[in-house]
Amino acid sequence: MPEVPGPPSTSQLLTGLARLGQAVRMEAWRNAGPHNLSPLQADIVTLLLNKPGPIRQGEIVTALASTPPTVSDAVKVLRKKELLEAARDPGDARAMLLGLSSSGRTEADRLRSQSEKLTGALAVLSHDDFAAMLRGITTLMRELQDRQAIPVSQMCLTCRFFVPRAHPDQPGRPHHCNYVDAPFGDAELRVTCPDHEPLTDA
Ligand code: SF4
Incomplete structure (x- = not known):
């Protein structure tokens, strides 16, 4: 019996996953919004919205499965954009606690509503x-x-x-x-x- 054309199924699946990842990333860049957020910066803002209070940078690294230097750079930019507020951790003088400023909360709300395009596609x-x-x-x-x-x-x-x-x-x-x-x-x-x-x- 003739086989269906094209590369093998494993390649087809990996290509499909790569296309989906690309779509998610592109949507995140399109949603950069008034503060021109990178996808990681947007992920941090969204993560903090779902937390009951400020958290340490290490928790962000773990939650987003990222690396300390990458998150550290993104946090610096977000603080410069005045979307994050930092305060000394009372439990450890060397650590900082990070939370959203009021502009950060507004931006997080905007990001949440913008992601409806992707969730809408999943509804099929x-x-x-x-x-x-x-x-x-x-x-x-x-x-x-x-x-x-x-x-x-x-x-x-x-x-x-x-x-x-x-x-x-x-x-x-x-x-x-x-x-x-x-x-x-x-x-x-x-x-x-x-x-x-x-x-x-x-
Ligand atoms: S099993 Fe663990 S990761 Fe899964 S929902 Fe429960 S607490 Fe969360």
Whole structure:
């Protein structure tokens, strides 16, 4: 039987992932807004909006799976743009706590509404396709993290609260999160989670 034309399926999948990554990045650049934010600067502002209070720079590095020098540069620029406020950490005189200024909060609100174009595109996926895609992405991310090809993310697959397939009798919600003590499905797998705690070696 003749094969379908073109490079092998693994290349097709990698090309597709690269195109999607490009679309997300391009959308972020298009949404640079009045402060001309880079995608990383926008990620930092959005992250801080979802935090109950100021956090240390190290927490930003971990949450965004970035590196200290990269985040440090972005934070410097954001402070210059007066979108971030910094204060001494009362628990450690050498550390700073970072939070949004009032202009930073306004910008974070704008970014949140602007990202609706991408979330709207995701709405074409059926629930099963969405769940399968998230399961595939988290599996790949875990593998690439183990191979030290990408930075470590705060995701379910590396979280001590995650119990995979704990509920075989519930096909739609087979996993369990011990943090909230509740079952959940592949469509709710977290790639980044504020309550993540890393697995510890037994
Ligand atoms: S705490 Fe967050 S990362 Fe950990 S299992 Fe629960 S949802 Fe997943």
